[in-house]
Amino acid sequence: MISEKEKYIYNLYLKSVRNGQGWRPRKDFDDFENDKNYPFLQKLVIFFDKHINILPEEFFKAPYKLHDDERYLSLDWYLNPAAIKMYQGYKQFLLEQGPDIEENISSIKNSIIFIRRFCNQNNIKIDDYISHKTGYIPSFILHLKNRDIIIYVLFYFNNFEKELYYIEDDVRAMMLGNNFLDSLDKYRSLYYNSKVAKPLIEKIFKKL
Numbered sequence: 001m002i003s004e005k006e007k008y009i010y011n012l013y014l015k016s017v018r019n020g021q022g023w024r025p026r027k028d029f030d031d032f033e034n035d036k037n038y039p040f041l042q043k044l045v046i047f048f049d050k051h052i053n054i055l056p057e058e059f060f061k062a063p064y065k066l067h068d069d070e071r072y073l074s075l076d077w078y079l080n081p082a083a084i085k086m087y088q089g090y091k092q093f094l095l096e097q098g099p100d101i102e103e104n105i106s107s108i109k110n111s112i113i114f115i116r117r118f119c120n121q122n123n124i125k126i127d128d129y130i131s132h133k134t135g136y137i138p139s140f141i142l143h144l145k146n147r148d149i150i151i152y153v154l155f156y157f158n159n160f161e162k163e164l165y166y167i168e169d170d171v172r173a174m175m176l177g178n179n180f181l182d183s184l185d186k187y188r189s190l191y192y193n194s195k196v197a198k199p200l201i202e203k204i205f206k207k208l
Helices: 004-018 038-050 056-067 075-079 081-096 102-121 139-145 151-156 160-166 169-176 180-192 197-207
Strands: none
Touching: 004 038, 004 056, 004 075, 038 056, 038 075, 056 081, 075 081, 081 102, 102 139, 102 151, 102 197, 139 151, 139 160, 139 169, 151 160, 151 180, 151 197, 169 180, 180 197
């Protein structure tokens, strides 16, 4: 029997196919287990469960938004590496739009949830998050690389940039890319000039 989560994921896919046009969620899933798409849907649900940092709705709509793609993309297309690459490109595009857009506000909230969960699991205070290391690499670097968090939340921490510059140049470049520091000033400026994200981040963190 198809699960509620599988129904939810499939309807997100159907919504993405409409690419901003009107759509109706599918309600009748009788005998859907025999549909050709069901094995692909099962694999995608497992994929999203494994990669909780990937937002299903953004994952499905990435190719349509990033390249204004008018092609119909079948469900199985999202199981190939090109879909992940497209998603990563779309997330980078959203990042450049500043922290106050709806998608980034959602990512900010998810990032704070991730940080709180990580701190609880490692028995550390929120304020000690930036100083925590996994091996010899600051954990926040790994989280940025894996897109578990969005960079805008890190500007809340006073010692973020200090810890960032402590890292050896080649290690930082390997983890975050050669041009990461070149973009840092832009992200910082967007954060401090934000009308929504900065107050929201400060409000949520102060409650933790």
